[in-house]
Amino acid sequence: MTTNQAESETVAFEVTDQIAWVRFNRPEKRNCMSPRLNRQMLRVLDELEFRPDVGVLVLTGAGTAWSAGMDLKEYFRDSEAEGLAGTRQAQREAYTWWRRLRWFQKPTIAMVNGWCFGGGYGPLFGCDLAFCALEAQFGLSEINWGILPGGGAAKVARELLSFRRAMYHTLMGENIDGRTAAEWGLVNEAVPAAQLQERVTAVARALLQKNPVAIKAAKDAIRRVGEMTYDNAEDYLIRAQEAANFYDAEGRQEGIRQFIDEKSYKPGLGAYDRSKQE
Ligand code: ACO
Numbered sequence: 156m157t158t159n160q161a162e163s164e165t166v167a168f169e170v171t172d173q174i175a176w177v178r179f180n181r182p183e184k185r186n187c188m189s190p191r192l193n194r195q196m197l198r199v200l201d202e203l204e205f206r207p208d209v210g211v212l213v214l215t216g217a218g219t220a221w222s223a224g225m226d227l228k229e230y231f232r233d234s235e236a237e238g239l240a241g242t243r244q245a246q247r248e249a250y251t252w253w254r255r256l257r258w259f260q261k262p263t264i265a266m267v268n269g270w271c272f273g274g275g276y277g278p279l280f281g282c283d284l285a286f287c288a289l290e291a292q293f294g295l296s297e298i299n300w301g302i303l304p305g306g307g308a309a310k311v312a313r314e315l316l317s318f319r320r321a322m323y324h325t326l327m328g329e330n331i332d333g334r335t336a337a338e339w340g341l342v343n344e345a346v347p348a349a350q351l352q353e354r355v356t357a358v359a360r361a362l363l364q365k366n367p368v369a370i371k372a373a374k375d376a377i378r379r380v381g382e383m384t385y386d387n388a389e390d391y392l393i394r395a396q397e398a399a400n401f402y403d404a405e406g407r408q409e410g411i412r413q414f415i416d417e418k419s420y421k422p423g424l425g426a427y428d429r430s431k432q433e
Pocket of ligand 1 (some may be wrong): 183184185187219220224225226227228229270272273274275295297305306405
């Protein structure tokens with residue numbers, strides 16, 4: 156019923172200079188997400204989340220695709236053949252790792268090297284930042300084979316796109332290229348494929364310079380406040396900063412000290428030197 160690839164090989168990763176490069180690794184299937192890949196991705200996220208040598212996670216794809224969405228055979232047809240229990244289990248396995256990604260301890264970057272379809276919008280939104288190749292292609296192709304964009308994809312479209320664009324993108328099933336994806340706000344930037352890794356590495360290195368407790372508090376805040384009233388957000392942000400102080404009492408004091416007393420940097424122009432704090 157499934158391909159011969161071992162479950163453990165459906166995701167590849169390596170850690171270099173505090174950056175975890177995680178790859179969808181079914182290039183011959185355009186990295187579509189099978190239950191086996193979904194289970195393996197959760198194991199990989201588990202392994203990397205609190206590793207002290209990992210400061211940023213990059214999610215990319217082997218070969219010509221980032222991810223061609225859900226595996227229409229293994230995720231849909233084979234799971235549905237096992238009845239409702241099979242369907243629900245397959246959904247749980249996929250949604251669980253996308254949720255883990257949305258609230259991951261470290262900052263995350265989607266490096267979209269090629270095709271990104273349907274269910275791929277789940278992990279795309281799960282990543283805090285997204286960079287793509289100009290040549291990448293994005294599509295909510297669900298409508299082309301007869302379903303709605305489930306698994307959060309419709310929500311991602313509404314979160315990231317204007318109403319009109321979300322509706323057109325969903326109903327027409329037409330692809331957009333990387334440049335348009337950046338213009339529409341689906342990704343942060345589109346760059347020529349040859350420069351993609353270099354650009355993502357530079358962003359990852361900049362993130363590594365920041366206070367990691369502040370980064371986690373800030374990324375969660377941006378996700379949380381979207382659905383709060385102004386007053387609730389104001390209150391949440393006070394509590395979130397005070398909770399962050401619990402994990403890192405000295406960081407902000409050191410940031411102020413290096414600027415006001417030592418005059419060794421300017422917060423308006425870059426991050427304080429965390430090595431002096433440690
Ligand atoms: N599910 C299952 N198998 C897939 C998927 C998928 N989503 N995407 C690609 N494959 C398989 C193909 O069936 C083919 O398998 P085979 O070699 O055994 O015949 C192999 O991957 C290579 O695919 P090709 O179509 O030959 O690759 P090509 O580069 O020509 O086209 C493209 C790439 C455009 C991504 C095409 O594969 C495609 O349209 N895939 C489906 C995209 C899609 O609509 N995904 C579902 C979104 S909806 C959702 O996720 C809920």
